[in-house]
Amino acid sequence: QKEVEQDPGPLSVPEGAIVSLNCTYSNSAFQYFMWYRQYSRKGPELLMYTYSSGNKEDGRFTAQVDKSSKYISLFIRDSQPSDSATYLCAMRGGTNAGKSTFGDGTTLTVKP
């Protein structure tokens, strides 16, 4: 079983919808949680970085971490066609910082 499981998708929503992307994990040592966005044929781009449990908001994006449930989410409000991409969750522990464990990605399509 993988350390990080990501909702596989694909996900297709109408423009303006609220999108929820989710990952679960099994390693309780994970303390840092990231979300990346990857457009087709491009490298992943860091979207959100959070430490431990709680919420973090950046514009239309909100990252949520629940360490007690080993569950993280990324919410996208007022989704736009330009949000169409693959979203990857990633996480790492506090020591030996750097090497992250990635989810397999969820592909999102926002239709105009």
Add this chain to the structure above:
Amino acid sequence: EADIYQTPRYLVIGTGKKITLECSQTMGHDKMYWYQQDPGMELHLIHYSYGVNSTEKGDLSSESTVSRIRTEHFPLTLESARPSHTSQYLCASSERTGQFFGPGTRLTVL
């Protein structure tokens, strides 16, 4: 702003050739990584480095090798390319936060 560069962006090469994929970053990050990713598939970590003269193999076995002689430079070498090496290779670096990725090198071995 993250500045990490990869060259070449696209490479088509014949079987048996030796190739080096270049990766450079200008952020002074100690940690650097190489990933392999097939289209629409997950990222696989193949090599990483936590600083000069430090290199480790990643989670996915790879016939490639890497070197880290300078902080900013982390090249990946394939001594003898094969069609099974056809893939996208992504370089990344990090410090305290998440990783910053380069644009990738799309390699095709005929």
